Amino acid sequence: MNIGEIAKRAGVSRSTVSYALSGKRPVSEETRWKIQQVVDELGYRPSASARALANGRTSTIGLVFPPAGDHYTGMQLDFIGSVVEAAAAHDYDVLLSPSGVDSDRSFQRLLGERRVDGAILMEIRLEDDRVDHLAALNFPSVAIGRTAHPEDGWWVGLDHTELAAACVHHLADLGHRRVAFVNRPEQLVRAGYESAHRGLDGFTKAAAERGLTVRTYCCGDNAASGQACVEQILRDDPATTALVTLNEAALGGLYRGLAQACRRVPRDFSVTGVVAGRWAETVTPQLTAADVPAAEMGRRAVDLLVERLDHPDAPPRHHLLTPPISLRASTGPAGVTPTADAGSGTTA
Amino acid sequence: MNIGEIAKRAGVSRSTVSYALSGKRPVSEETRWKIQQVVDELGYRPSASARALANGRTSTIGLVFPPAGDHYTGMQLDFIGSVVEAAAAHDYDVLLSPSGVDSDRSFQRLLGERRVDGAILMEIRLEDDRVDHLAALNFPSVAIGRTAHPEDGWWVGLDHTELAAACVHHLADLGHRRVAFVNRPEQLVRAGYESAHRGLDGFTKAAAERGLTVRTYCCGDNAASGQACVEQILRDDPATTALVTLNEAALGGLYRGLAQACRRVPRDFSVTGVVAGRWAETVTPQLTAADVPAAEMGRRAVDLLVERLDHPDAPPRHHLLTPPISLRASTGPAGVTPTADAGSGTTA
DNA sequence: TTGAAAGCGCTACCAT
DNA sequence: ATGGTAGCGCTTTCAA
Numbered sequence: 001m002n003i004g005e006i007a008k009r010a011g012v013s014r015s016t017v018s019y020a021l022s023g024k025r026p027v028s029e030e031t032r033w034k035i036q037q038v039v040d041e042l043g044y045r046p047s048a049s050a051r052a053l054a055n056g057r058t059s060t061i062g063l064v065f066p067p068a069g070d071h072y073t074g075m076q077l078d079f080i081g082s083v084v085e086a087a088a089a090h091d092y093d094v095l096l097s098p099s100g101v102d103s104d105r106s107f108q109r110l111l112g113e114r115r116v117d118g119a120i121l122m123e124i125r126l127e128d129d130r131v132d133h134l135a136a137l138n139f140p141s142v143a144i145g146r147t148a149h150p151e152d153g154w155w156v157g158l159d160h161t162e163l164a165a166a167c168v169h170h171l172a173d174l175g176h177r178r179v180a181f182v183n184r185p186e187q188l189v190r191a192g193y194e195s196a197h198r199g200l201d202g203f204t205k206a207a208a209e210r211g212l213t214v215r216t217y218c219c220g221d222n223a224a225s226g227q228a229c230v231e232q233i234l235r236d237d238p239a240t241t242a243l244v245t246l247n248e249a250a251l252g253g254l255y256r257g258l259a260q261a262c263r264r265v266p267r268d269f270s271v272t273g274v275v276a277g278r279w280a281e282t283v284t285p286q287l288t289a290a291d292v293p294a295a296e297m298g299r300r301a302v303d304l305l306v307e308r309l310d311h312p313d314a315p316p317r318h319h320l321l322t323p324p325i326s327l328r329a330s331t332g333p334a335g336v337t338p339t340a341d342a343g344s345g346t347t348a
Numbered sequence: 349m350n351i352g353e354i355a356k357r358a359g360v361s362r363s364t365v366s367y368a369l370s371g372k373r374p375v376s377e378e379t380r381w382k383i384q385q386v387v388d389e390l391g392y393r394p395s396a397s398a399r400a401l402a403n404g405r406t407s408t409i410g411l412v413f414p415p416a417g418d419h420y421t422g423m424q425l426d427f428i429g430s431v432v433e434a435a436a437a438h439d440y441d442v443l444l445s446p447s448g449v450d451s452d453r454s455f456q457r458l459l460g461e462r463r464v465d466g467a468i469l470m471e472i473r474l475e476d477d478r479v480d481h482l483a484a485l486n487f488p489s490v491a492i493g494r495t496a497h498p499e500d501g502w503w504v505g506l507d508h509t510e511l512a513a514a515c516v517h518h519l520a521d522l523g524h525r526r527v528a529f530v531n532r533p534e535q536l537v538r539a540g541y542e543s544a545h546r547g548l549d550g551f552t553k554a555a556a557e558r559g560l561t562v563r564t565y566c567c568g569d570n571a572a573s574g575q576a577c578v579e580q581i582l583r584d585d586p587a588t589t590a591l592v593t594l595n596e597a598a599l600g601g602l603y604r605g606l607a608q609a610c611r612r613v614p615r616d617f618s619v620t621g622v623v624a625g626r627w628a629e630t631v632t633p634q635l636t637a638a639d640v641p642a643a644e645m646g647r648r649a650v651d652l653l654v655e656r657l658d659h660p661d662a663p664p665r666h667h668l669l670t671p672p673i674s675l676r677a678s679t680g681p682a683g684v685t686p687t688a689d690a691g692s693g694t695t696a
Numbered sequence: 697t698t699g700a701a702a703g704c705g706c707t708a709c710c711a712t
Numbered sequence: 713a714t715g716g717t718a719g720c721g722c723t724t725t726c727a728a
């Protein structure tokens with residue numbers, strides 16, 4: 001059933017039906033009522049394809065996120081959820097595109113076939129061909145994260161440098177002198193992931209500033225890798241008393257590794273990092289961490305995109321967030337020097 | 349740029365360009381080459397809206413999942429991820445719709461405006477108006493989960509009854525006599541969530557069969573609720589020595605509650621349930637559980653849907669999965685009767 | 697092997 | 713306040 005059918009039954013022209021429904025032109029009370037009557041009776045809804053073709057807008061935004069290498073992290077889930085709900089609030093639907101790079105089929109479809117009015121990009125790299133490509137096309141998009149050249153882009157990001165530094169200062173204030181850094185997987189670091197690089201930077205600089213002895217590690221996005229990573233850390237330097245991590249998915253494994261090495265948290269060993277709040281609260285003891293405000297970021301990204309869609313020539317806007325560290329239960333004062341054999345007691 | 353432009357530059361008609369691109373009609377080698385040349389040069393891609401309007405297919409499938417009440421669980425993430433990737437493999441895009449019920453705006457848009465060729469439904473209720481509605485319309489869809497009347501539907505589901513029963517038998521075999529059941533939030537149970545109901549059924553029947561003393565609880569989808577739930581369990585019956593849970597998101601809190609009540613897992617207390625594998629592995633000790641094969645289920649759902657889209661009159665198909673329990677480290681023989689004061693030692 | 701043209705269902709301009 | 717109609721860009725019949 002189409003608009004012509006409605007027009008016929010209501011005894012008016014198709015354009016009148018269109019206007020009555022869109023409200024883009026005044027329609028007499030009586031006519032409007034008659035049309036609404038027919039529409040309700042038949043349960044008519046205009047075809048999205050036809051409308052998109054006619055007015056050039058799809059009322060859909062694309063959400064571009066990388067294909068699961070290993071799998072997805074909880075934070076990604078939070079982003080997806082918040083973006084979808086924020087978009088729904090603006091009456092936009094969300095089309096998912098698992099694309100890590102510019103050349104992915106799905107990404108090309110999104111843009112080339114004009115399936116969406118705008119896009120939100122996740123998992124930004126410092127040099128990101130997707131961002132560059134969209135910028136070159138002046139295609140409306142907002143990044144969750146920022147590249148090495150964020151000046152004139154649209155994005156909402158986290159100040160990972162600052163956050164990682166805050167973690168270091170927190171630990172240093174507690175007296176820790178030998179601290180490890182647990183990053184995302186090496187593959188992602190090599191790919192230039194923003195959070196991994198800026199986080200590492202912030203950690204390294206702050207540690208130097210405080211005169212700490214540090215070691216840095218990459219770690220797979222899963223519990224087993226986290227456990228292995230802790231074993232490696234304690235093997236490399238049994239005197240390590242704390243760690244900072246960006247790797248949410250490894251967190252459970254990090255805790256397990258510590259437990260098996262008989263390092264009690266936070267008595268013998270402090271753990272902190274940058275992690276979405278609700279995941280920080282699932283571990284015991286709960287993680288003291290800079291809480292990634294994923295829901296807020298997703299919402300803001302959508303708001304920014306909608307603004308950009310409504311005002312094609314608006315100047316670039318962005319939000320850089322620096323959430324505070326939430327003090328929970330995983331950090332404490334550095335105790336007496338841990339005995340070396342506590343470290344060597346690690347089980348395989 | 350449109351197909352007419354390509355036709356002009358290639359010196360052929362628009363229909364020839366269309367056929368050259370779709371391959372639905374033979375085109376001379378020479379002509380095809382010329383067209384491809386122009387297409388590549390201009391980077392032409394046909395408009396998805398125009399194509400959808402012309403041939404009635406959007407090459408998009410809808411993924412309907414409930415709006416985050418509290419938030420999303422890890423399992424939901426796994427489903428979303430696997431559905432998106434499986435769809436991409438079939439060259440379908442995925443449109444997300446956060447709709448709990450039939451009447452949600454987003455759900456109505458999906459169907460009424462014909463934005464998608466078919467849909468995959470998550471979080472099925474025993475009586476689910478979305479499923480009924482789609483069935484009545486004969487709209488191609490596949491449910492992840494099954495209603496109370498699954499006979500002639502398309503779905504891929506988990507045998508929660510069997511799975512929960514298997515957990516009970518496992519515990520009973522280990523000598524546990526007093527076992528608690530930790531379900532999803534009461535709100536979801538009331539709404540009729542399939543997994544919550546069938547799981548509870550399976551638990552109850554198997555426990556009766558084995559002559560166990562049981563108590564059942566509802567629990568919010570987060571760590572704090574899990575912790576509170578364990579406290580309640582030990583308060584209600586300090587002699588409880590094991591629990592079965594379907595509540596993945598509460599798992600960390602369950603463990604924490606146990607730790608704070610000084611019940612060591614698995615020495616003093618056994619924990620098991622139905623949980624996606626990778627989440628079972630993030631807790632310490634790792635959870636012995638029936639692993640929800642989320643990735644496989646998502647993939648199968650897409651395969652089923654694509655089959656249904658390709659063969660509109662194919663008879664209903666479905667998959668009922670019963671994954672085995674993966675023995676990890678959270679269950680053990682029931683020990684000596686726990687002392688009552690271990691329970692009363694619970695902190696608030 | 698190719699072309700012409702009639703839609704697909706809607707929007708929005710131009711009339712009245 | 714309303715109607716007629718020309719597109720939007722593609723697919724697909726019908727003809728040649």
